[in-house]
Amino acid sequence: MQAELTTEPALPIDEAAMRAVDRALAAMRRGEVVAIETADGSVGAAVSVESVAIDAVDRLKRLTGGTPLLAVTRRRATVLKLMEEGTGVVALSLPRCLTADEAHALADPEHTPHGALPAGLTAAAVEPGSREAAAVDLARLARLLPAAVVAHAADQPRGSAADWAAEHDLLLVRARDIADYRIHVVRTLRKVAEARVPLSGAENTRIVAFRPIDGGPEHLAIIIGNPAPDQPVLARLHSECFTGDLLGSLRCDCGEQLRGAIAEIARQGSGVLLYLAQEGRGIGLVNKLRAYRIQDRGFDTVDANEILGFEADERVYLPAAEMLRQLGFAGVRLMTNNPEKLRQLARCGIEVVERVPHIFPANGHNEGYLRTKAERSGHMF
Numbered sequence: 001m002q003a004e005l006t007t008e009p010a011l012p013i014d015e016a017a018m019r020a021v022d023r024a025l026a027a028m029r030r031g032e033v034v035a036i037e038t039a040d041g042s043v044g045a046a047v048s049v050e051s052v053a054i055d056a057v058d059r060l061k062r063l064t065g066g067t068p069l070l071a072v073t074r075r076r077a078t079v080l081k082l083m084e085e086g087t088g089v090v091a092l093s094l095p096r097c098l099t100a101d102e103a104h105a106l107a108d109p110e111h112t113p114h115g116a117l118p119a120g121l122t123a124a125a126v127e128p129g130s131r132e133a134a135a136v137d138l139a140r141l142a143r144l145l146p147a148a149v150v151a152h153a154a155d156q157p158r159g160s161a162a163d164w165a166a167e168h169d170l171l172l173v174r175a176r177d178i179a180d181y182r183i184h185v186v187r188t189l190r191k192v193a194e195a196r197v198p199l200s201g202a203e204n205t206r207i208v209a210f211r212p213i214d215g216g217p218e219h220l221a222i223i224i225g226n227p228a229p230d231q232p233v234l235a236r237l238h239s240e241c242f243t244g245d246l247l248g249s250l251r252c253d254c255g256e257q258l259r260g261a262i263a264e265i266a267r268q269g270s271g272v273l274l275y276l277a278q279e280g281r282g283i284g285l286v287n288k289l290r291a292y293r294i295q296d297r298g299f300d301t302v303d304a305n306e307i308l309g310f311e312a313d314e315r316v317y318l319p320a321a322e323m324l325r326q327l328g329f330a331g332v333r334l335m336t337n338n339p340e341k342l343r344q345l346a347r348c349g350i351e352v353v354e355r356v357p358h359i360f361p362a363n364g365h366n367e368g369y370l371r372t373k374a375e376r377s378g379h380m381f
């Protein structure tokens, strides 16, 4: 499980560890098998469910000599009625080797058969720090479905895990480094570019780009006017929404909230909008589109995330707090209806002096979405 992303960790930044995780993420996105070492020095391998195919399961079996199992989030296991609600990761196994088809059917709602689960399927919660938990976390970081087929190397290497991985031509990553990854990334956020970008209705605007050292997606600070650092700044934390912000999708309220925030900050004279690379409440655009398909079957936005195996909201606001700090702002008047943003910013050391409601009327398509936010996510409107 990931470390809680609230305060500055004491951990020194280990750039080599971050690079290893970053390479493993890319390998997992390419559908490669990745070797994972746990704290006890044992080694195994994993492949994401999105890319698992018959040959990938066979390869995993051949490489490790172990019996592949499926690691999913506890959320997904709960949806499958295999576990009570809870957090963490669950290992699903069969007395025989799981097939690629079975893995897809269990992990991916698009493939879920309407019928029964495979006979003999057992579910067991695994420990944080385990290979299974690390593999699911890696898939989630890679913005894939949060599930992986995982196998323990039956014949543990006599040499190091690195030798074993090299012998099988696999990238090796440590479970602990995956768990620390997010917090390390936040701590490496640095300003990399700044420019004046006059906006319609807010001509005195600058955009400052922040990049993490791993080369991951940049977050942007859009600074309107000249906010005084010694005063609480009017601030909006806006999570990226390609469909709403760019295309004007009516499924959500993001486009209006984005343009509305810029207009309101300009009207009040100054402030900052953080445009955070957290598409789909942190699950990524592809998974958000999957969530939309599930919503079209009658589920709400919270259920849809959970059916995919995600939490209703996967966002963390430590990057936002870090950007505010680097820009010199210690206190904010936060434009939001979301109590979680208020709580998390405060926990990350930013003083929230005031909540400024940021409400827009429904548009004929997003009534249900807004109702769910109010009824299930605690949004204040």
Ligand SMILES: Nc1nc2c(ncn2[C@@H]2O[C@H](COP(=O)(O)OP(=O)(O)OP(=O)(O)O)[C@@H](O)[C@H]2O)c(=O)[nH]1
Binding pocket: 237, 238, 239, 240, 241, 242, 251, 252, 254, 257, 278, 279, 280, 281, 282, 283, 287, 288, 291, 292, 301, 305, 335, 336, 337, 338, 341, 358, 373, 379
């Ligand atoms: N997973 C998922 N994400 C969605 C859906 N609709 C919108 N989003 C995402 O939700 C985020 C909206 O974020 P915000 O408007 O910043 O946050 P909020 O929680 O509504 O809070 P406030 O607007 O501040 O009150 C964006 O990342 C959107 O891409 C959906 O149905 N499913």
Ligand SMILES: [Zn+2]
Binding pocket: 241, 243, 244, 245, 252, 253, 254, 255
């Ligand atoms: Zn949106």
